[in-house]
Amino acid sequence: MKKYSVIIAVVLALVLATAAAAQDRLSVYVSFEEPLARIVFEEFEKDTGIKVDWIRLSTGEALARIDAEKNNPQASVWYGGVGLNHIDAKNKGLTEPYESPNAKAIPDQFKDPDHYWTGIYAGALGFVSNLDRLEELGAEPPKSWKDLLDPKFRDEIQMANPGSSGTAYNVIATLVQIWGEDEAFAYLKELDKNIQQYTRSGGAPFRAASIGEITIGINYSHDIVKLIADGYPVTLTFPEEGTGYEVASISLIKGGPNPELARTLVDWALSERAAQIFADWYLTPFVKANLQPGAIAIQELNVIDQDDIWAAQEKDRLTERWNNEIYR
Amino acid sequence: MSIATHRQRSVFSKNIATFRQDPMLLFTLLIVGFLLVVFILFPLFKVLTLSVTGSGTFSLSEFRYIFEQWWLRQTFFNSMLLGVITATTSTIIGYIFAYAFARTSMRGRWFFRPLAMLPLVSPPFMFTLSVILLLGRNGLITRYLLGLRGFNIYGLKGLVLVQTIGMFPIAFMNLEGVLQSIGTDLEEAALDLGASRLAVFRNIVLPLSIPGITSSWLLIFVTSLADFANPLVLGGRFDVLSVQAYLQFTGMFNAPRGAALAVLLLFPSLIAFTLQRYLISRRSYVTVTGKPGHMRLRFVSRWLEWCLFAICLMVTGIILLFYLTVIAGAFVKKWGIDWSLSLEHWHYTWDVAFRSFAQTLQLAGIATPISALLGMLIAFLLVRKSFVGKSALGFTSMLSYAVPGTVVGIGYILAFNQPPLLLTGTGLILIICFVFRFMPVSVETGVSQLVQIDRSIEEASTNLGASTAYTFRSITMPLIKPAFIAGLSFAFTRCMTAISAIIFLVSGRWHHVTVLILSQTEIMNLGAASVISLVLVIVVLTGFGLIRLAVGDKNRRLSV
Numbered sequence: 001m002k003k004y005s006v007i008i009a010v011v012l013a014l015v016l017a018t019a020a021a022a023q024d025r026l027s028v029y030v031s032f033e034e035p036l037a038r039i040v041f042e043e044f045e046k047d048t049g050i051k052v053d054w055i056r057l058s059t060g061e062a063l064a065r066i067d068a069e070k071n072n073p074q075a076s077v078w079y080g081g082v083g084l085n086h087i088d089a090k091n092k093g094l095t096e097p098y099e100s101p102n103a104k105a106i107p108d109q110f111k112d113p114d115h116y117w118t119g120i121y122a123g124a125l126g127f128v129s130n131l132d133r134l135e136e137l138g139a140e141p142p143k144s145w146k147d148l149l150d151p152k153f154r155d156e157i158q159m160a161n162p163g164s165s166g167t168a169y170n171v172i173a174t175l176v177q178i179w180g181e182d183e184a185f186a187y188l189k190e191l192d193k194n195i196q197q198y199t200r201s202g203g204a205p206f207r208a209a210s211i212g213e214i215t216i217g218i219n220y221s222h223d224i225v226k227l228i229a230d231g232y233p234v235t236l237t238f239p240e241e242g243t244g245y246e247v248a249s250i251s252l253i254k255g256g257p258n259p260e261l262a263r264t265l266v267d268w269a270l271s272e273r274a275a276q277i278f279a280d281w282y283l284t285p286f287v288k289a290n291l292q293p294g295a296i297a298i299q300e301l302n303v304i305d306q307d308d309i310w311a312a313q314e315k316d317r318l319t320e321r322w323n324n325e326i327y328r
Numbered sequence: 329m330s331i332a333t334h335r336q337r338s339v340f341s342k343n344i345a346t347f348r349q350d351p352m353l354l355f356t357l358l359i360v361g362f363l364l365v366v367f368i369l370f371p372l373f374k375v376l377t378l379s380v381t382g383s384g385t386f387s388l389s390e391f392r393y394i395f396e397q398w399w400l401r402q403t404f405f406n407s408m409l410l411g412v413i414t415a416t417t418s419t420i421i422g423y424i425f426a427y428a429f430a431r432t433s434m435r436g437r438w439f440f441r442p443l444a445m446l447p448l449v450s451p452p453f454m455f456t457l458s459v460i461l462l463l464g465r466n467g468l469i470t471r472y473l474l475g476l477r478g479f480n481i482y483g484l485k486g487l488v489l490v491q492t493i494g495m496f497p498i499a500f501m502n503l504e505g506v507l508q509s510i511g512t513d514l515e516e517a518a519l520d521l522g523a524s525r526l527a528v529f530r531n532i533v534l535p536l537s538i539p540g541i542t543s544s545w546l547l548i549f550v551t552s553l554a555d556f557a558n559p560l561v562l563g564g565r566f567d568v569l570s571v572q573a574y575l576q577f578t579g580m581f582n583a584p585r586g587a588a589l590a591v592l593l594l595f596p597s598l599i600a601f602t603l604q605r606y607l608i609s610r611r612s613y614v615t616v617t618g619k620p621g622h623m624r625l626r627f628v629s630r631w632l633e634w635c636l637f638a639i640c641l642m643v644t645g646i647i648l649l650f651y652l653t654v655i656a657g658a659f660v661k662k663w664g665i666d667w668s669l670s671l672e673h674w675h676y677t678w679d680v681a682f683r684s685f686a687q688t689l690q691l692a693g694i695a696t697p698i699s700a701l702l703g704m705l706i707a708f709l710l711v712r713k714s715f716v717g718k719s720a721l722g723f724t725s726m727l728s729y730a731v732p733g734t735v736v737g738i739g740y741i742l743a744f745n746q747p748p749l750l751l752t753g754t755g756l757i758l759i760i761c762f763v764f765r766f767m768p769v770s771v772e773t774g775v776s777q778l779v780q781i782d783r784s785i786e787e788a789s790t791n792l793g794a795s796t797a798y799t800f801r802s803i804t805m806p807l808i809k810p811a812f813i814a815g816l817s818f819a820f821t822r823c824m825t826a827i828s829a830i831i832f833l834v835s836g837r838w839h840h841v842t843v844l845i846l847s848q849t850e851i852m853n854l855g856a857a858s859v860i861s862l863v864l865v866i867v868v869l870t871g872f873g874l875i876r877l878a879v880g881d882k883n884r885r886l887s888v
Contacts, residue, residue, distance in 0.1 A: 060579045071745060164580070213465045
């Protein structure tokens with residue numbers, strides 16, 4: 001029987017280790033890229049000594065999870081992710097206000113007047129095209145939304161599924177703001193013919209384009225600039241009709257554990273030190289930092305006069321309409 | 329008073345008597361029953377109720393909506409179509425393997441068997457990974473060897489390919505057992521009497537193996553329906569229920585619709601599984617009368633044997649190719665762009681996946697023994713004890729085998745994210761999910777082993793005054809050790825490679841390594857996904873070895 005006792009003892013020890021999994025850790029949902037998240041939290045731990053448990057969830061997934069857990073919040077901070085979903089979270093009562101002293105440096109249009117969410121960096125929507133694939137198709141990189149309808153690109157374009165991805169909903173909201181709802185949906189219906197797959201994560205299309213699985217991905221430009229810098233045969237273009245952008249934000253989750261640590265993370269995320277880490281990843285933070293060559297600040301682009309508060313309110317309805325009319 | 333109630337009462341009082349003699353039994357039954365109700369039935373109940381009460385009151389509007397919308401309706405038919413095709417192709421290939429192993433003197437078994445079994449211990453979408461690397465639009469074969477442009481493996485054909493390769497071993501194992509249990513005497517007699525080989529096959533072997541074929545088919549149908557990771561990555565525009573239920577539930581947080589889609593996934597699985605159980609229960613075992621493995625006559629012509637050999641070679645060749653591809657993918661710098669070798673993905677994986685691996689092992693390490701022990705305990709109760717509600721206990725303990733992981737995941741979120749059982753986000757919820765999902769195999773092997781062991785030894789122990797607990801611990805457990813090992817191995821493999829339920833339950837604190845592979849595959853970080861998959865296979869195989877070491881595989885006490 002001794003052997004069984006040993007096994008039981010080992011199991012019990014593992015159970016205790018599980019139950020005691022350190023209480024002084026901060027739990028975070030991250031919606032920017034996983035490799036970047038790793039660097040960010042390593043640096044954060046170095047600066048503050050706070051250990052972070054994090055999981056990368058697409059914007060939609062993060063929101064759904066925070067909603068599902070509202071009776072028993074598991075995470076304290078939602079870090080990154082398309083801003084209008086942070087607005088959605090505020091409207092649904094899932095987050096709580098916090099005015100970080102570091103938020104003063106951020107322009108008013110990129111933070112919530114009630115301090116529920118604060119912008120970290122901006123990124124404009126753009127097209128990533130694989131140069132080798134373009135050459136094979138005998139096509140030019142798309143210069144406008146309408147260029148994407150070219151029959152040459154049949155099954156060659158990816159965008160994410162607005163059901164799970166904030167990036168994809170940003171695309172839809174942008175088109176509706178450019179053309180009005182019905183024309184935008186007529187366009188999306190045409191575009192659908194050229195879409196190879198609607199991915200779960202907004203980060204998938206540019207990856208697929210980078211290795212040539214597809215020709216064109218609709219993505220945030222900073223993701224693409226990073227790819228070009230990494231030596232992938234891709235190019236970045238912007239639509240001449242105007243493009244939308246995200247205000248990647250940070251929010252405190254209402255009732256999350258360890259609120260003190262959570263505030264420390266928000267302060268840190270808005271510091272110049274954190275901004276530089278993001279800038280090194282080809283992002284364009286709102287806090288002053290040295291941008292990487294090629295990184296494009298949204299002020300330099302033809303961006304639409306975007307109304308995220310409207311977009312957040314219309315999200316459920318437009319996504320449902322997209323599901324029923326386009327996705328089918 | 330009617331006879332029925334009288335009989336009921338007497339059964340009841342007999343039970344009371346048993347329990348009084350053996351209070352430990354009552355206690356155990358109450359605890360086991362309670363656990364099964366809370367962790368298997370209650371989550372299912374939550375899914376069912378939410379699917380019909382999403383709008384507040386009882387209505388079937390969610391189901392009506394799903395069948396009114398073409399795109400949602402299509403997910404249902406796609407799932408069924410994929411299930412039927414995969415089940416058919418897998419069963420055919422599985423039967424060919426089983427027949428070649430059980431009825432011919434085919435060469436190369438030492439090569440074919442381990443390769444054919446390898447898919448059973450692989451992460452669920454390892455083959456999807458290989459298919460993208462080989463047959464994707466930028467695949468080694470399609471693009472660089474054949475020069476195809478825009479070849480599209482995504483969708484039904486790709487899914488049938490990866491599912492068939494991944495699932496035919498289930499049919500192979502199952503059918504080989506069936507064919508071995510059919511004595512060869514009858515066939516030899518028929519051949520002696522001048523029947524042609526084809527006639528022998530058609531009139532004897534095939535009819536006798538029909539129940540086994542049907543049961544394998546149904547089992548694979550259920551497995552295919554439940555598959556989540558392959559369709560998510562390789563589905564393209566081919567949408568299936570498990571993926572759409574996940575997207576609706578966690579992407580849109582349209583919980584009622586997610587639940588309704590889960591219910592649509594649940595019922596075909598339950599029906600297929602119940603049918604399969606029924607078939608197994610009434611299968612007539614033809615006893616082995618000849619000396620197995622020692623065939624006097626050839627059942628297939630030399631020519632046909634070569635054909636079988638060629639098919640086995642082709643299928644195992646594909647498996648080998650898929651594995652080699654993943655190994656290559658782990659070392660190639662940028663697949664399709666920069667073919668130079670590097671350890672870059674290994675460094676990256678070390679950083680990214682170490683914690684996930686450690687946690688996955690920790691969770692699996694806790695869940696595996698509990699799952700197998702609970703399974704043995706239930707098997708013991710089912711075979712050796714009589715009590716009210718025995719068939720209900722048997723059915724419930726097997727139920728989670730039939731319930732797709734997506735349904736379990738949704739059920740667990742719904743059932744355990746509010747008091748009194750606040751478990752979401754904890755490691756405990758993952759452990760509990762593992763324990764109850766992967767227990768059925770322990771129960772099943774435990775039952776089949778116990779049935780074969782004469783109960784007189786245990787009776788002797790009880791007669792000499794030992795309690796049920798003591799008898800179970802000192803007599804039964806050592807006797808059913810092989811079943812225990814099988815249960816442990818199965819539970820461990822599945823704990824390490826599960827994804828469909830787990831993806832709902834992982835949290836910042838508790839990662840699972842398969843979810844990590846999925847996210848790396850999704851963002852086309854195929855190198856890292858390859859590395860993690862490979863390491864996972866090695867860990868699972870090492871785990872098998874450790875289980876045998878820890879529990880002891882000497883069988884020395886099993887001289888019954």
